[in-house]
Amino acid sequence: MKIGIMGAGHIGKTLVRRLSAAGHDVKVANSRGPDTIAADVLDSGGRAVSAAEVVVDVDVVILSVPLARIPGLAPLIARLPASAVVIDTSNYYPHRDGRIDAIEAGQVESLWVAERLGRPIVKAWNSIGSDSFARKEKPQGAVGRIALSVAADRETDRTVGLALVEDTGFDAFDAGTLAESWRQQPGAPCYCTDLAREELPAALATADAARLPRRRDLAVAVIQERVGDGKTNPDAEFGVRLSRALYM
Template sequence: MGAPSPRRPQPPPAPPLDARRPTMKIGILGVGHIGKTLTQRLSAAGHDVKVANSRGPHTIEADVLSSGGQAVTATEAVADADVVILSIPLNRLPQVAPLIADVPADTVVIDTSNYYPARDSRIESIDAGQVESLWVTEQLGRAVAKAWNAIGSHSFSAKGRPAEGPDRIAIPVAADRDRDRQVAIALVEDTGFDAFDAGTLADSWRQQPGAPCYCTDLTREEMPGALAGAEAERLPRRRDLAVAAIQERVGDAATNPDSDYGVRLNRVLFM
């Protein structure tokens, strides 16, 4: 990945939508653990949320829609959306590229994915050091914002807090376009977390798996040091160590990880 580039210095309800910000039309592709919470939190915050998966709207569980989200097809989810959020595995992003190609250029597209070789199969360019978010922009043929990728699903669903709450967890946001950054930051705040401007997509390797800020539940005050302390060449090795450590424990009744095990493990390995 090369030398680090310079740094720029039942779950709790989502906080109410700031009356000064308009309600947004949001399309979410994917209803895994992150997509489910995004649908619940953003609709609870007052946004018009449509959500789709690869199996059809009839397969989306009622609890995903409990705060007002609507189950639709993928085409309907992205149609006329102000924001499209991609909450699907990274290796499936090329499959949705034709759908995203029809989305207007001023629509904000936010990617939440991460590269895990065991799940995604090997992607040669990323293994050679290409920043994951830059690979995503190549596949989609457009700019994106990167957000919600650096928080674990349990923390995301259970640890949201009102603005100014004590020990509120921060989520890094990276983008190249000002509008993409501003919208992603506002929506992260609406989900109950402090949004932290992590710079450009070229710098977004600092929030990839294996980095000190990745799934370690840091506060806004802790985030700058974690981003600055990331070491590009060490990220893949640390990522794979964390996966191996979790897999070794899963299925053993005596050692099966609890919901916060990943946070504790990542703090030991990544920081």
């Protein structure tokens, strides 16, 4: 498939490498220009392009940017044909994104994103820590392969999202509609807990929407105290232990 990725940060850079290695035609852009994308991000065949170019002649666009930046991408996304699949990997963190009243009042994050973009989306790759994503991929059928939730409203979007998650080295799990995707938001039992396919259904089913924000904010406070700079993500071992202790 022809895939454009907006963002080459913690998750975006691994998406570029994995999807390129899987045989997809991948181009990537960020807000600072193609010359600022590190060469190692492109070592599997991805191409660095401008933000305007990343949405040209593609089947899929993956948004891997902070949630607060997504409304600013709406003009670019509007250039896509209706048949193109848009996948969002973002999560709402008030300390980074600023307070978003609609989400604070209970709107599902992916529905807020879909409204801002004016089109359906897929929610995927948002429920795994960046270090686990970079290091814990396994081939299909391998014991202990991590499963990731995929939510979408359109069947064609869902099919593409599930297939691409598999291509990045993880079991793809159909988590239903965007309205139910709050079950994979920060603070939920499946969020950054690196669960296998057989464990994921129960984690999704036991999620408690009212408890997610407090659990999310507790995790942020612990990580900031440990790391200190507000930008560095925790390593997989610490991050998974913390998430399992707080969310499950």
